[in-house]
Amino acid sequence: MPCDCVAVEGRAPHQNGCKKSANGAAAASHHPHRKTYDEETEGAEERHVNDLRYPDGSVRLRNPHIELMDQDILYHLALGSGSHDLVEMFGDVKFVCMGGTPKRMEQFAHTIMAEIGHKLPCGTTLQDISQFSYRYSMYKVGPVLSVSHGMGIPSVGILLHELIKLMYHARVREPVFFRIGTCGGVGYEGGTVVISEEAVDGSLKNALDVNVLGNTISRPAKLDKRLVRELRGLADPEDPYDTVTGKTMCTYDFYEGQGRLDGAFCEFNESDKMEYLERIHKAGVVNIEMESLAFAALTHHAGIKAAVVCVTLLDRLKGDQVLAPKEVLDEWQQRPTKLVCRYIKRYLQMKGRLSLDGHGSIAVKSPRRFKLVQQESETYD
Template identity: 45%
Template sequence: MDEDILYHLDLGTKTHNLPAMCGDVKFVCIGGSPNRMRAFAMFMHKELRLEGDGEDIKDICARTDRYCMFKTGPVLFISLSYGIGIPSISIMLHEFIKLLHHARCCDVIIIRIGTSGGIGEDCTGSVVITDTAVDSFFYPRFEQVILDNVVTRSTELDKELAEELFNCSKEIPNFPTLFGHTMCQGRLDGALCSFSKEKKNIEMESTVFAAMCGLVCVTLLDRLECDQINLSHDVLMGYQQRPQLLISNFIKKQLGLCDQMS
């Protein structure tokens, strides 16, 4: 291919020096809102003891309003600010993986962080490290129709990575962390609702993520009871930072900076 245009990221192999921009990337964190991911990037900048205060971190994809991307040291942060659910996430993942290829990155660890529903009265606020993502039929698979063929990919995640994340969580006593299966979501509380109260599903993009990377989410509510989040703003913000604390400690351990943990 003479030129590869990563349209939704507004990057290309002829217009950008991708190896210079991202060739040193070893970790990728994929999350939700641009403000949250930029704040996480600034937090990691300080945790990694990099020069400056991190206030000058820029959006690499600033010329497009589809996705946002920030970089600090060997860590890349991607905000899923465009669309929602599997289709838009799949577009981002494919273009992003091609970006890593063109940047000549190797041995990259990709982790999705965010929020999800949970099951059980005591689940709220728990950080869940996903070991397997399942579809609406409880199968550990991601199915996609490609050129009239059904392509099935496994959604069992890297067990060694999950164990390392869990071991890091033992050093953070402020909140519970556990392994869990994550179900890819089917909505039940929309404007046109055809589901009974007895039919529930849990999360939004887990199967397509699990087919390509890892998952760490914090639970915000018991999905066996409701879909409505009634936490206060301050509590919600605190919960959303929990996966970030776990991932920051994991990255510092991988970089040999464990003695600098805050």
């Protein structure tokens, strides 16, 4: 059987790495023109993302009702499409970085500001754009948004709905979302950085089940494979810790849902717990947390490239409680931040966009509506 490869510029067939087996067939593992599984899935992901964007790369909402509204109030961010000039405020955003607590994301904002050489106008400081929401904190550092997402699937889900709408109203092109956080390792010691390949629930299902009007809808919880590979490639061999990839199990609960024996309720024993943890470990789960399933499912559904980078605080195969000293935990929590900063800095260097001026200030479109949005966010329950 003849080889089906074609001549590559300057080369004849069979000189570009193609090898024949004994029966004359090209060996698939060495064929330069046969796509691997990863390449095919990455191609499918690219097509999915492109299908959900406008031709200029900006985010397209999967909700026809928004365009018919007089204004869209983002309650939990204390922003609105009628009250704020969202294009002016956020139109240059490229990266949205999310983490659990307001303090951690304020620290991240200062870190990324130093990394990319962002300068604030003299006499100004970073501003919490969503301070009047009293729910989430948001800081803008040039093309980077740093936002706290709270704890658990409901909290991160609410935030993502409004952040995705914010991207739409601001006409942001090809945004990249990161979740930076902490987790429990499964077979990995505390301090290990984990880049999630995909998110699964407690039964290892790679989808988020959402109840809509009494019906259960399953949304695939996919993360961008190319982004995972690029992040993994930025792990420095000199780092005094391991950086690994694998499946992330996301639960709806910190105690029973994660198989802990130290909650207020526990109706299983140590043997049951260990059997479960060993089983999910063999299935490829390397860490456990509480936000990745919603984060992966909603960003994928919106056609937004996203990645989850966490640091383990303990190995769950060895215990349930976090016992490392605070100063150690503080250093560990900087490790995912360093990796994401490397990615952002490299991207901006390639685009020639380092040392950016400006400061995420509020751009008011309508003072009356601006005041109403603040009042709505303060009183909304």
